[in-house]
Amino acid sequence: MRAGETVARRVSLRIGGMSLPMPSARPARTAADVRRWRRYLADERAEAAVYRDLAGRRTGEERDILLALAAAEGRHEQHWLDLLGDDAGRPLRGDLRTRVLGWLARRFGGVFVLALAQRAESRSAYGQDVDATPAMAADEQIHEEVVRGLATRGRNRLSGTFRAAVFGANDGLVSNLALVLGIGASGAAQQTVLLTGLAGLLAGALSMGAGEFISIRSQRELLEASTPAPSAARALPHLDVDANELALVYRARGMAAGDAQRHADQVLTRLAVAGTTSGATPADLHASHAAEEAAGVAPDDADDLETHGTAWGAAISSFCFFASGAVIPVIPYLFGLHGTTAVVVAAALVGIALLATGAVTGLLSGTSPLTRAARQLAIGYAAAAVTYLLGLAFGTTLA
Incomplete structure (x- = not known):
């Protein structure tokens, strides 16, 4: 039986001489249902095309993420095709917002388009539509966060x-x-x-x-001024392992005494095994990201410099x-x-x-x-x- 197809009759099930009616099937699809499903289908196709167009302007990880989003929209597209069956008809065009977004994606593909895509994902009506599965509604919410993450990279670069x-x-x-x-x-x-x-x-x-x-x-x-000096990093292999004053650096940057000592031991052990000063870098003078964030110190100064322009x-x-x-x-x-x-x-x-x-x-x-x-x-x-x-x-x- 096709998804959405009506069943007017009730089926009785006899148990111990009693006749129990089975629940009624979904009510008959209406013309409004078909129109809504076709609109969803068109929008999913258009959104998948937007992500493919954006992926075509990128490489590496960002491209893979965008293609994965397009594949997810393809799964949603198939859901509406299954519901529509023979009523799918000729493909409709996506709504005006999605078509404009696609036009921008093909010609620009920057953070502006990603920001628009983020807003488009946030407007999904699947959470209130009985014909959309809970998984589809959850997908759209997660898609918004994925696009937000991609857009954040661009926002940081131009902020x-x-x-x-x-x-x-x-x-x-x-x-x-x-x-x-x-x-x-x-x-x-x-x-x-x-x-x-x-x-x-x-x-x-x-x-x-x-x-x-x-x-x-x-x-x-x-x-x-908060970035460790390269000369200090070059001095690390020559520190007294027993005294290990490197732990004081980590404590000054907000790490607890015990954690600082363990982290310092790990760094000096690694440098001793390497047997060369070339393995020491200013990053070795940083405390862990979590400790630095708790102390209000930025763990990646390069990102901050990029953000401020x-x-x-x-x-x-x-x-x-x-x-x-x-x-x-x-x-x-x-x-x-x-x-x-x-x-x-x-x-x-x-x-x-x-x-x-x-x-x-x-x-x-x-x-x-x-x-x-x-x-x-x-x-x-x-x-x-x-x-x-x-x-x-x-x-x-x-x-």
């Missing part, structure tokens, strides 16, 4: 520069809009407002770039994005607009830009783009409104 870019663009948009509206509301001439906006653009961009450079360089210097990269990114954001409120005045018209156009342009940056941030962070966009807009407009009202107040007072 330093991306953070500077987002902060720079939003600071440029909000601060220069507030500056332009405040000066404009005071009754200043159009030329004055324009010059003020351009001065704010240049001053703010230089300040942001310099601030990011100093911030990232200082952070890297602090991390480098380069000082020059962050500075240039911050300068450029601040300038690109700060120029938007000035555009109406560059085209000769003034008064209320210029204020309305500047506010509208900045509002669109704030929505865009908020949505992109939301997508990359795996949260709702609409929520992030609305938050960016509300904060930006609130700051601009305060300075605009102050400008009106000062303008009235001066008049």
